[in-house]
Amino acid sequence: MRILSIAMFLLAISAQSFAQNASIEKEIKELSKAKWQWMADKNVDKLEALFDDRSKFVHMSGSWRKERELEIIETGSIWYKDADVHDVAVEVFGDDTAIVWNRITLTAHVRGNDVTNEFTVTEFYKKEGEDWKLLDLTFSKVRDTHEIEH
Template identity: 80%
Template structure:
């Protein structure tokens, strides 16, 4: 009888953990989608709130921290006009860390020119209090046939 009760309890805990992980995955996907829109809109106030104070950004032309990324967006030096998201995968670690991969076609205005590039973008998030913070955003140039591996 003890084994049966323990088994049922284990199943219930596992189901609850899976549901929580699925909820976090959806929350992170939606947050990433909003981030792309805020970048297109040059909404640096919302982005400043999302970006962790120690966040880092890795681009084809270099890497930098939060303040420079926000200045680049605000000035239009890089204008993320549209991120067409083709695929998304999320891995959740515990209840406070998540990694999201997007495969996107990014249309941007860079140094006076409109460009379109294929990327897999990796985003690291950590929960602080009730809010998720973006720790890292890395652009990896890929072919348009590149696929993100899902579980």
């Protein structure tokens, strides 16, 4: 009887953890999707609140911190016109850390030209209080046949 009680307790904890992870996954997917729209809309106010003060951004042409990324978006140096998201994978660590992989076709306006590239974009999020903060966003150029392993 005692073993059955312990097994039931462990099963209940596992189910609760799985449900919590699924909820965090859904929340992070929605936040990531909103981020792409805010970038397209050049909504630096929303992005400023999302990006951690120590966040880093890695692009094909270089890497920089939050202030530079916001400046680039606000001035339109890079205008993320459309991120067509083909696939999303989320991995949750505990209840305060998540990694997102987006496979996208990005149409951006760069140096006076519209360009389209295939990327897998990796995003790291950390929960601070009630809010998720983006710590890192890295673009990796890939072939259009690239798949994210789930």
